[in-house]
Amino acid sequence: MGFKEGFLWGGATSASQCEGSFDLDGKGLSVSDVVSSGSHHSPRRICLDRDPAYAFPSEWGSDCYRRFEEDIELFTEMGFKAYRFSIDWSRIFPHGDDAEPNEAGLDHYERLLSALREHDIEPVVTLSHSEMPLNLVKKYGGWRNKRVIEFYVRYCSAVFSRYRGLVKYWLPFNEVNDMLLPMSAFGQGGIYHDGTESFTEQPDYPNERMNALNNILIASARAVKMGRDINRDFSFGTMICHITQYPRTCCPEDQLLVQMDDLYRNCMCSDVMLRGEYPYYAWTYFRRHGIELELTDKERADLKAGTCDFYTFSYYQSICQTTRAEEFGDQTGGNIMGGVRNPYLELTDWDWPIDPVGLRYTLNKVYDRYRVPVMITENGLGAVDVFEADGSIHDQYRIDYLRRHIEEMRKAVDDGVDLIGYTPWGCIDLVSMSTGEMKKRYGFIYVDADDEGNGTFDRFRKDSFYWYKRVIATNGEDLS
Numbered sequence: 136m137g138f139k140e141g142f143l144w145g146g147a148t149s150a151s152q153c154e155g156s157f158d159l160d161g162k163g164l165s166v167s168d169v170v171s172s173g174s175h176h177s178p179r180r181i182c183l184d185r186d187p188a189y190a191f192p193s194e195w196g197s198d199c200y201r202r203f204e205e206d207i208e209l210f211t212e213m214g215f216k217a218y219r220f221s222i223d224w225s226r227i228f229p230h231g232d233d234a235e236p237n238e239a240g241l242d243h244y245e246r247l248l249s250a251l252r253e254h255d256i257e258p259v260v261t262l263s264h265s266e267m268p269l270n271l272v273k274k275y276g277g278w279r280n281k282r283v284i285e286f287y288v289r290y291c292s293a294v295f296s297r298y299r300g301l302v303k304y305w306l307p308f309n310e311v312n313d314m315l316l317p318m319s320a321f322g323q324g325g326i327y328h329d330g331t332e333s334f335t336e337q338p339d340y341p342n343e344r345m346n347a348l349n350n351i352l353i354a355s356a357r358a359v360k361m362g363r364d365i366n367r368d369f370s371f372g373t374m375i376c377h378i379t380q381y382p383r384t385c386c387p388e389d390q391l392l393v394q395m396d397d398l399y400r401n402c403m404c405s406d407v408m409l410r411g412e413y414p415y416y417a418w419t420y421f422r423r424h425g426i427e428l429e430l431t432d433k434e435r436a437d438l439k440a441g442t443c444d445f446y447t448f449s450y451y452q453s454i455c456q457t458t459r460a461e462e463f464g465d466q467t468g469g470n471i472m473g474g475v476r477n478p479y480l481e482l483t484d485w486d487w488p489i490d491p492v493g494l495r496y497t498l499n500k501v502y503d504r505y506r507v508p509v510m511i512t513e514n515g516l517g518a519v520d521v522f523e524a525d526g527s528i529h530d531q532y533r534i535d536y537l538r539r540h541i542e543e544m545r546k547a548v549d550d551g552v553d554l555i556g557y558t559p560w561g562c563i564d565l566v567s568m569s570t571g572e573m574k575k576r577y578g579f580i581y582v583d584a585d586d587e588g589n590g591t592f593d594r595f596r597k598d599s600f601y602w603y604k605r606v607i608a609t610n611g612e613d614l615s
């Protein structure tokens with residue numbers, strides 16, 4: 136059994152990482168516009184105002200805002216069936232609390248969506264991927280404030296109405312469960328405190344962070360409910376950062392540790408978004424950690440009324456956990472969070488474990504849990520590419536990574552998982568979220584730009600471009 140007919144092969148990006156043009160056409164500043172460049176070993180800095188002492192990569196991204204037509208031609212050449220991108224909230228409502236949307240912003244995404252439709256590429260649209268208008272942070276305290284729910288719903292109403300006939304698949308929030316970690320307090324939650332400076336180590340107040348997440352989940356449910364009233368054919372997906380976990384040993388305590396941590400980190404948000412209520416273990420966690428959730432009866436009803444239709448997730452890696460840290464203390468890095476090192480897995484140059492089999496394991500796990508269609512909306516290898524004198528880029532390592540993951544996807548389909556799409560991350564090179572670097576590249580398409588934003592920004596086809604084109608043309612049969 137292979138991939139189903141109409142399988143959505145494509146790629147994914149986010150506005151703040153690829154668009155550039157951060158001040159064009161009436162766009163307001165977003166949280167991403169005040170996070171500086173960084174590197175693997177020096178964290179990005181959160182500035183709140185645009186401090187001239189720092190460089191801010193959202194200024195240039197990959198110049199996709201101005202070059203989207205050229206990019207769509209390249210996606211078409213690869214045979215893309217789907218393109219996941221995000222609408223930048225701060226282009227539509229520059230201050231977040233504006234009474235009316237910004238026409239220039241709405242017009243831009245209408246042109247982008249129309250171009251995708253003309254090329255038979257299905258848009259998969261993320262509504263919020265670290266692009267909260269900065270004004271909502273300064274004036275309201277970000278997602279801690281329940282008024283922000285209202286502003287988000289106003290934003291969704293504007294785009295749902297305008298793109299009613301152009302979009303089917305919507306993702307209300309990127310990696311909503313990232314909010315379970317302090318690192319996402321600013322970028323996702325819009326939470327800023329004195330001392331909020333380092334992207335990787337932010338001052339943390341779990342009670343307010345969890346309440347901000349609760350407000351995000353309520354906002355998502357209200358948007359879903361409203362979206363269905365606007366167009367019954369809209370389909371809404373979760374977007375979970377799934378950090379697959381294994382016990383480092385077979386001792387029962389390690390199983391329990393992983394069971395509990397996996398429920399909390401990987402399942403809680405999708406349980407709320409697909410089942411419409413907080414699960415029992417969430418309440419236990421809140422009680423044990425002194426978290427008091429502000430959730431009214433009306434909000435509980437909203438969560439029930441606005442559940443999603445399908446499950447999407449990002450998958451880059453797995454980690455191990457153990458209660459025996461003194462014996463198995465080796466740590467590894469990772470996307471959003473690292474963990475105990477798995478001796479059976481290799482690491483990328485940024486220390487993320489590579490685990491294709493874990494993708495099959497995860498697909499079976501989430502499909503068994505929810506029994507709704509599943510889409511992998513991020514996966515890929517961040518690596519340094521060498522640009523040869525003749526303009527070629529030989530990224531065999533990326534082809535190997537993707538091939539091994541697609542092989543496991545195919546096995547999961549054979550296991551019976553209803554997998555409907557695959558949009559690998561950064562299909563065109565873009566700025567890394569965690570480090571702010573350009574040199575950590577994921578794309579099939581090379582962008583001539585460096586970490587400081589120098590370069591022509593011209594596009595070049597990597598070897599993986601031709602390889603993925605063949606994969607799509609054969610619906611995943613030819614992975615050679």
Ligand code: BG6
Nearest residue numbers: 149310470517566567568569570
């Ligand atoms: C995901 C995010 O967590 O990981 C993306 O949704 C991000 O925005 C991707 O770019 C890869 O992480 P990084 O840090 O390598 O850019």
